[in-house]
Amino acid sequence: MRWTSRIRFLFLMPAVLWVLAFTVFPLGYSLYLSFVKIDQTTSVTRVKEPVLDEAGQPVLKSDGTPRTRNVVIKDQTNVTTFVGWNNFARMRSDPQLHEAIRVSLVFVFVAVPLELVLGFLLAVLFNRKLFGRPFFRTVMILPIFATPIAVAYSFFTIFYEEGGPLGWTGVPWLSDPGWALFSVILVDIWQWTPFCFLVFLAALQGVPDELIEAARIDGAGALDLLWRILLPVLQPTIVIVLLLRLAEALKLFDIPFAMTGGGPGVATQPYSLFAFRTGLRFFDLGYASAMAFVLLIVVSIVVTLFFRRLRQTYG
């Protein structure tokens, strides 16, 4: 069956090669970058060039000398020096980075659990006949698909302290470091609770009614039902939602970028935003690559922790 085995590879290989070329290769390149320091210098030279007409002949000025124009030649040179573990050592003593890690951890340990719990409660609460139920479901889909940058600007208007719809509270939504972090978390909750809700609702609808009836007949209260039946039955779904949310929480970038710019100060600057700025705003490419690589290791650890569940669910 030589023909079949060729087909097997022809079907699979383009995608595999694509990922190797556009993900694995950049990751390797990133690893290399994290051990170097790149100094960019731009040399500017100005030369006078004769102006040519359409026939390629030099254009002459009234006194007979050729007309010239100034041409600026910018030449960018990168000087790459190998610095060993320096970039990684810098990470240990960078207070801005530590602040960014703290912000990201707040999202992982505060926002994500809140979204899961809220989404779960809403799902349990609304897993019944409701007035206008399709409409309700539809509304809950919107936050998940609304462009994050647009969401950030909408909330920027809402949190505007002078005259915004929440202005009457007198809360410094975006100007106080603590409140700003709270506001970004609120937006995250707004955006992602519906995701948890919809997934849990779908999973709940897969729970057979007989199971719940039987438990009720055996005298289980609401809490028993939740704790003994629903949570164990939904456990695989909960684990997957948790993993997907953790992954997204580590990617957090758009909302703080557009809504607070990471500020005030660095109060709402998560890891991704700090790494991005270090690399592509301040062009400290080596250092930023080191940060990116540490993030990659963290993500790999998370995936490994979930690996058995992933294999069961997707394998």
Next chain:
Amino acid sequence: MADPAETRAGGREPFTYALASLAAVLVAMIFFFPIYWSLSTSLRNPMDTFTVVGLGIPWIHFEPTLANWIEQAFTPETRQALANSTIIAGLASLLALALGTPAAYALARFRYRLVSGRDITIWFLSQRILPPVAVVIPFYLMMRAVGLLDTHLALILVNATFVLPFVVVIVRQTFLDLPVELEEQAMVDGCGHVSAFWRIALPLAAPSIAATGLIIFAFTWNEFIFALTIASKEAITVPVHMAGAIDTRGVQFWFMAVRAMIAMIPPVLIALIAQRYIVRGLTLGAVKG
């Protein structure tokens, strides 16, 4: 105490039904509010932006105007951004589908000796979990080296890369859910593997593949970090165009609101069209919605 099944279905408990419905309406209003507020802001005169009272309901709290919309609609940059986003998201999605569908079929139907199909699937899946910031710097340098900065092509390549794993995992699940017997029968009747895929499996999976295409179109439409890095003028996408709303002329809330609405409409419409597939899509096939 009503019969448990009845209570759950809300059948004989009008009170519970009413209470739950009321709660649902409240929750829906909270989640809809930010989008509503942008819409309301976009319909106001600039000077009404922050003077409006109450819930800012058009005709009741202010006199609505389409002036901001019209002005934005005739701004060349906005049109350019819309055209760019459509081209980039459309072509990137098609590319990802073209690469991903055969791979998904292969992983669903064939066995591999060296590495199991399962592990290849998990490998694709882990690409989906990868934070973009981890590869944005090498990507930027690569694109600069080949002179593709600020081009549609660069953004098409990047976006296709980031949604490809999604396609592979989801579409593989679709093929797994199809009965293999149909293809086997076709092969007994003399079809090759390729035509069994092309004539039998692909048409059966088409609705799900189309829904996947819509969802990844929305993802690429919303993508920001790579567009911000790679586009500077020619290839600016809608989200990057939005982000420029603050920098250039101070905060112009009224235009920002219009741009926010313009940005949100396509992905939100898509989400509504592909509703049935959303839960399955967002959990990469783990939960059937």
